[in-house]
Amino acid sequence: MAERKDIEIDFGRIEAQRTRLNLGPQHPSTHGVLRLEVELDGEIVTEVVPHIGYLHRCFEKYAENKTYPQVIPYIDRLDYITSMSNEIPYVLGIEKMMGIKVSEKVEAIRTILAELNRIASHQIAVATFGMDAGAFTPFLFFFRDRESILDIFEKLSGARLLYNYIRIGGLMNDLYPSFKNDVLDVINVIRKTNAEVMDLLIDNKIFIERTINIGVLPADVAISFGCSGPVLRGSGVPFDLRRDEPYLNYDKFDFEVCVGKGEMGTLGDSYDRNIVRYHEMEESCRIIEQALKILPDASEDVRSAMPKKVAPKGEIYAKAENPKGELGFYIVGDGKNKPARIKSRSACFVNLSALPAISQGSMIADLILILGSVDIVLGEVDR
Amino acid sequence: MKSNEIFERLIAEFPEDIISLNEDENSESFIYVNPRNIVEIMLFLRDENDLFFDYLSCLSGVDSKENLTVVYNLYSIQLKHRITIKADIPKENPSIATVEKVWLTADWHEREAWDLIGIKFEGHHNLIRILNPYDWEGHPLQKDYKTPEYYHGMRVPV
Amino acid sequence: MGFLDRLDKGLDPVGPDIMLGTVEDLLNWGRSKSDWYMHFGIACCAIEFMAVNAAHFDLMRFGAIPRASPRQADFIIISGTVTLKMAERIKRLYEQMAEPKYVFSMGSCANSGGPYWEHGYHVLKGVDRIIPVDVYVPGCPPRPEAFLEGMVQLQKKIRHQEIFRKREKMSPEDLKAIEDRKIEMEKQYQDYLADQKLKNQEIG
Numbered sequence: 253m254a255e256r257k258d259i260e261i262d263f264g265r266i267e268a269q270r271t272r273l274n275l276g277p278q279h280p281s282t283h284g285v286l287r288l289e290v291e292l293d294g295e296i297v298t299e300v301v302p303h304i305g306y307l308h309r310c311f312e313k314y315a316e317n318k319t320y321p322q323v324i325p326y327i328d329r330l331d332y333i334t335s336m337s338n339e340i341p342y343v344l345g346i347e348k349m350m351g352i353k354v355s356e357k358v359e360a361i362r363t364i365l366a367e368l369n370r371i372a373s374h375q376i377a378v379a380t381f382g383m384d385a386g387a388f389t390p391f392l393f394f395f396r397d398r399e400s401i402l403d404i405f406e407k408l409s410g411a412r413l414l415y416n417y418i419r420i421g422g423l424m425n426d427l428y429p430s431f432k433n434d435v436l437d438v439i440n441v442i443r444k445t446n447a448e449v450m451d452l453l454i455d456n457k458i459f460i461e462r463t464i465n466i467g468v469l470p471a472d473v474a475i476s477f478g479c480s481g482p483v484l485r486g487s488g489v490p491f492d493l494r495r496d497e498p499y500l501n502y503d504k505f506d507f508e509v510c511v512g513k514g515e516m517g518t519l520g521d522s523y524d525r526n527i528v529r530y531h532e533m534e535e536s537c538r539i540i541e542q543a544l545k546i547l548p549d550a551s552e553d554v555r556s557a558m559p560k561k562v563a564p565k566g567e568i569y570a571k572a573e574n575p576k577g578e579l580g581f582y583i584v585g586d587g588k589n590k591p592a593r594i595k596s597r598s599a600c601f602v603n604l605s606a607l608p609a610i611s612q613g614s615m616i617a618d619l620i621l622i623l624g625s626v627d628i629v630l631g632e633v634d635r
Numbered sequence: 636m637k638s639n640e641i642f643e644r645l646i647a648e649f650p651e652d653i654i655s656l657n658e659d660e661n662s663e664s665f666i667y668v669n670p671r672n673i674v675e676i677m678l679f680l681r682d683e684n685d686l687f688f689d690y691l692s693c694l695s696g697v698d699s700k701e702n703l704t705v706v707y708n709l710y711s712i713q714l715k716h717r718i719t720i721k722a723d724i725p726k727e728n729p730s731i732a733t734v735e736k737v738w739l740t741a742d743w744h745e746r747e748a749w750d751l752i753g754i755k756f757e758g759h760h761n762l763i764r765i766l767n768p769y770d771w772e773g774h775p776l777q778k779d780y781k782t783p784e785y786y787h788g789m790r791v792p793v
Numbered sequence: 794m795g796f797l798d799r800l801d802k803g804l805d806p807v808g809p810d811i812m813l814g815t816v817e818d819l820l821n822w823g824r825s826k827s828d829w830y831m832h833f834g835i836a837c838c839a840i841e842f843m844a845v846n847a848a849h850f851d852l853m854r855f856g857a858i859p860r861a862s863p864r865q866a867d868f869i870i871i872s873g874t875v876t877l878k879m880a881e882r883i884k885r886l887y888e889q890m891a892e893p894k895y896v897f898s899m900g901s902c903a904n905s906g907g908p909y910w911e912h913g914y915h916v917l918k919g920v921d922r923i924i925p926v927d928v929y930v931p932g933c934p935p936r937p938e939a940f941l942e943g944m945v946q947l948q949k950k951i952r953h954q955e956i957f958r959k960r961e962k963m964s965p966e967d968l969k970a971i972e973d974r975k976i977e978m979e980k981q982y983q984d985y986l987a988d989q990k991l992k993n994q995e996i997g
């Protein structure tokens with residue numbers, strides 16, 4: 253019987269070379285000026301270090317140097333895709349500090365505008381996410397429809413992107429006569445396009461295969477990272493400030509809080525985050541329809557509650573459910589006409605901080621998709 | 636849970652570290668604590684079953700002329716209540732223990748507070764600038780901050 | 794006047810398929826109708842630029858095609874607030890572009906700092922502090938129509954440029970400056986070569 257022997261073969265030294273790759277700050281698929289320093293082992297991502305601040309525009313410094321109403325335009329420029337919604341937490345916070353009550357009509361209008369803006373934002377999110385996965389057509393569809401939402405905003409405020417429309421204690425001006433019809437028309441268009449995009453993109457086998465099981469964010473990690481909005485709900489946590497801490501008149505409406513269910517892959521993957529956004533557009537349409545019903549027809553002065561002098565005292569943490577997540581303003585007022593300190597807690601900043609945790613171990617090509625599914629806007633990340 | 640109940644709970648557990656409770660109708664109700672034991676207090680707030688603050692909404696640094704303040708806005712997703720914790724730290728030695736082990740989100744918030752206000756978070760694993768360039772000097776949101784004339788040969792003021 | 798405009802006016806056409814003009818005209822006409830751009834989108838203006846690019850306003854009918862690399866681009870569009878952290882990157886990208894190159898500054902921020910001109914400790918007050926700008930489009934953000942107008946202006950500028958005989962019209966000082974720069978660059982290159990040699994020796 254042959255003797256068994258350990259065979260020793262010298263393979264030489266195989267060195268696993270790690271590559272450090274720099275992605276950004278100017279890269280077509282980083283959704284802005286984000287820089288990612290990626291360490292790669294072959295094609296596997298072993299480490300991601302985000303470097304932010306390339307769009308740091310000193311918002312908090314400005315907030316200390318401007319009067320309260322003058323801060324609103326700068327707040328528009330935080331998350332420049334969702335200007336209307338950005339204004340809401342700030343304005344609500346100041347109103348609460350000063351004890352201002354606004355009329356039914358103003359509240360209803362604010363709700364409608366916020367929801368329209370949510371749709372516009374989610375359209376961009378889903379469109380660019382599709383583009384990251386290689387689908388260009390939904391991008392064109394959504395941008396075409398978004399134009400009609402912007403048209404409404406433009407008729408109201410005169411600006412296409414940065415509105416400065418929602419003011420402390422009221423609105424810039426009243427609605428224009430055909431507002432209701434315009435909004436209803438837009439909703440019809442949106443529903444139609446959404447159905448098309450469902451066939452084209454969301455239900456597409458290639459897209460599903462491409463997006464499931466990557467960037468999995470478990471619920472407890474998401475909460476600990478402070479994630480909010482579709483990122484948190486994509487992980488299956490039914491947390492929505494509109495329902496859980498109702499502001500404006502959201503408590504009067506019947507709508508569903510969409511959560512990721514993991515029906516295609518793992519719970520909390522990129523697909524889930526995207527599908528939550530997609531379904532939220534439909535929920536927003538429902539809210540708008542209900543809000544239009546309770547919107548009083550009578551013409552009343554939407555500027556009547558606006559204070560002559562804004563000089564609140566005290567401090568408040570005001571928050572609202574923005575399309576991207578919880579946007580909060582920690583406002584300290586010391587009785588002067590300028591705020592003593594405003595800190596903005598932006599959803600994108602916090603959501604992005606979870607990126608290194610969820611993209612480790614994925615392929616480099618998937619990293620782009622994971623980033624797209626988190627849906628960041630660098631204006632809000634860097635402020 | 637109301638803020639005064641939370642205050643009662645805290646003062647029973649940490650009689651020496653809890654300073655005061657401020658309640659005002661039009662303002663956030665906040666509890667002043669001693670920065671000494673901040674991590675234990677935060678762990679207590681997070682882990683007790685009836686408090687259960689699992690969500691750090693916001694962490695901000697504030698420069699009020701005399702001293703620096705760290706403000707923690709806490710929220711409980713399960714129980715849906717909120718509280719604000721404040722800790723004053725002196726300007727000469729602005730340091731406080733990090734809470735990044737308690738909530739992961741504190742990591743970037745603390746880096747931001749260091750960058751803009753200049754609060755040192757002891758024990759933070761990577762306390763470097765986050766928004767400003769890594770070689771920036773000074774902390775822009777401090778009240779006595781002067782904008783530099785030049786940065787890398789580029790003129791900064793108008 | 795553009796190259797084809799002459800044909801329309803019937804000034805120069807001699808025969809059915811002969812058209813008279815200078816080579817410069819022909820080249821400029823070609824260049825102006827196909828300028829490829831590199832989009833350096835930074836902030837809110839970039840979103841407006843996306844709208845310009847999408848179906849509604851359709852920038853491509855101007856012959857402008859997006860390129861992701863500066864080396865293939867004729868002009869660069871700076872759309873948004875230029876921060877100090879970003880400024881050096883912009884300069885480097887600009888330097889990587891091949892001549893002739895143009896810079897398109899979109900929005901008040903890129904023009905002059907825009908809303909952030911006063912207290913913005915981290916904002917560069919105008920991208921023309923680091924690179925030369927050809928077209929400024931004002932607005933915060935500029936309307937897409939304004940952007941298209943800027944595009945027309947850029948094409949106009951390109952059409953009227955002189956490519957040949959530039960030297961003959963230059964002042965002696967400028968010519969001397971160019972010669973000096975040449976010598977300096979040559980010296981830098983030689984230094985670089987010597988450096989490399991040293992390094993190679995060290996490694997070898």
Ligand code: SF4
Nearest residue numbers: 837873900901902933
């Ligand atoms: S000019 Fe206005 S819209 Fe454009 S980047 Fe600056 S702030 Fe934004």
